[in-house]
Each structure stands twice: as C-alpha cells, then as structure tokens.
Amino acid sequence: MRAAVSTRYGAPEVVAVRDVAAPEPGEDELLIRVDATTVNRTDCAYRAAHPFFVRSFTGLRRPRRTVLGTEFAGEVVGAGGAVDRFAVGDRVFGYCEGRFGAHAELLVVQQDSMVATVPEGIDQASAAAASEGSHYAASTIRRAGVRPGDRVLVNGATGAIGSAAVQLLAAMGADVTAVCHREHVELVRGLGASRVIALEDEEVTRGSQRFEVVIDAVGKSTFWRCRRILAPNGVYTSTELGPGWQNLPLALLGLARRSGRRVVFAPPDEGRPMIERIREQLATGELRPVIDRSYPLERIVDAYRYVERGQKLGSVIIAVRPDALRLDAGQAEAGDEPRA
Secondary structure (H helix, E strand, O other), X not given: OEEEEOXXXXXXXXXXXXXXXXXXXXXXXXXXXXXXXXXXXXXXXXXXXXXXXXXXXXXXXXXXXXXXXOEEEEEEEEEOOOOOOOOOXXXXXXXXXXXXXXXXXXXXXXXXXXXXXXXXXXOHHHHHOOOHHHHHHHHHHHHHOOOOOOEEEEEOOOEHHHXXXXXXXXXXXXXXXXXXXXXXXXXXXXXXXXXXXXXOOOOHHHOOOOEEXXXXXXXXXXXXXXXXXXXXXXXXXXXXXXXXXOHHHHHHHHHOOOOOOEEEOOOOOOOHHHHHHHHHHHHHXXXXXXXXXXXXXXXXXXXXXXXXXXXXXXXXXXXXXXXXXXXXXXXXXXXXXXXX
C-alpha cells in the first residue's frame, strides 16, 4: 500500500510517500480502506517532535510510528474474528492518536477505539474532518464548566478546534462571541456565534464586555492579557501550553482556588462515548466541519507546509481515494499558494 512515511523528526520534508507493507487486523480489529484523512496541528507536532517532550511518547531519537495521521474516514474491508460492532462494507470514521496510521491507503484500528459509522447523508471528507477539532473543543468546554447562557469568548474561531467550539457552544445555548480575521466574519457568524469580532477592527481584551469563559483555540493570547475581560469567577483555557508553558502551573494554582479568575487545562476526552457523541452531532447538524482545501496523498508535504503557515480554515483534507470524496468547488485540490 501507499503511505506517508517519516523515519526522523523535522520539517515537512522528512515525510515521503512510499510503498509499505499493508497492516493485518487482529481478532478485535478492523481493516479500513482510507478514503480521506487530514493534516492537522496534532500531526505537525508529532512529526516535528515539538515541543520536545513529545518524544517521550513517540521515541527519543526517532519516531516509533513512522506513518502518522490521526483522523480518518473510509470503508471496512476486513475484520478480525471477534469483531461484532462493525461489518465489511460499513462506512466509518474516527480518531487514532497514539497508534496513528491514517496517512495511508489501509489502516487498522480496534473496534472499541474512537471509531463509529458515518451517519447517513454525511460525505467522507466531512466525516474525516469531524473528530480532531471537535473532541478537543468538547473536552475544553466540559473542563471549563460552560453552562447554557454563559458568555463565552472563542479566540481563533476559524481553526478546526475553534470552529467546532463555536458550533458546540451555540448548540448548548451559550452566548458566543468569536474572534477571527475580517474576511471570515460571515463564515463564523454562520457557525452560530452571537457576535463576531474582526481582529483588525477591535482588540477584544480592551473592551468592556466580561465573559464567564475565554477559550483560546489557537494559543495566541495569555491568561494575563485576558484576565481583565473575565467575570469575577471566570475561566481561561487554551489549547496550547502558553509562553514558557505557563498554563500548566497556572492551571495547578487554579485547582487550589475555590473562587476567582483562574486557568484550567483540558486533557482531551477520548474513547467510544466521545466518538459516538460526535456521530450524533454530525447526524443532527449540530456539527458541520469546516474544510479549507484538499491535497492528494502524493502532495502531503505541501499540506504540511500549508497547515504550518497558520492560515487554514477548519481542516485540510488528504484525499487518499479522490474518487470516493465529494468536495465543493472551494475545497477542491489546492494549488501551491495558500488561499487565505
């Protein structure tokens, strides 16, 4: 099979598409023919081993898992003898961080991992883009203790995590203020934000509005900058560690406090309950993954370069089987230059 392989850490150029041995499913595993996957910030971090502590999970000197890829959508083409939740021919999607392997024509996952059937009416590209951003967003919302009616600020509302957070918050009845670049205001308003602030027009941290929760979905702000716009018992949370990894000690300090403005840090919730919840949100329309553009597997290095420019909207698709995907004109195969 063809797969994107990286045998060392580094820039996008360490990845090369090669022929490798196809995986074989174990007793409780599915063999999936991958239609689509994504390149996301998680993949970039593991490929580059940045921050350095990533190597404690992936290999100190070189990566133990040479085929990356965390999100996938495809078709079950084989199954072990103990598999009873899926059948050959099922359309499935999911998330496989840690085991990886989605940047390939074939993938093996356990049936009880983060894998579910694709809801009727959802195309494979949207299914492939549904899990990474939304499970981080859902975990952050839960950990921050958001309740219906809370005023929530989402900074970086056009990325995979931010765009999912806006939708999930709106669906639960939160009052969402979203921050993005001016050219994407209408896109974000369409995701359900009550108010959208253009970065170029207003510095939200200098405004008079106060928020129960601030979610920084791109790691471009800090607790200290956002402290003055938090309500008296407001929560700040970020998808990044922050300058000098400050969010970790600040979160520990927050655990010791019963009141006051504080930082929380949200490790992601994973497993079957999470992927089934995402499936339900796709089926009901609460979640509509935003797709920026698509690259064929052979151009995955270009996809990595584009993602690392920090300009993507939602997700960047890798079309492993382009004939199995349905993409809008604006999501068609990308050229060499970023669209945004």
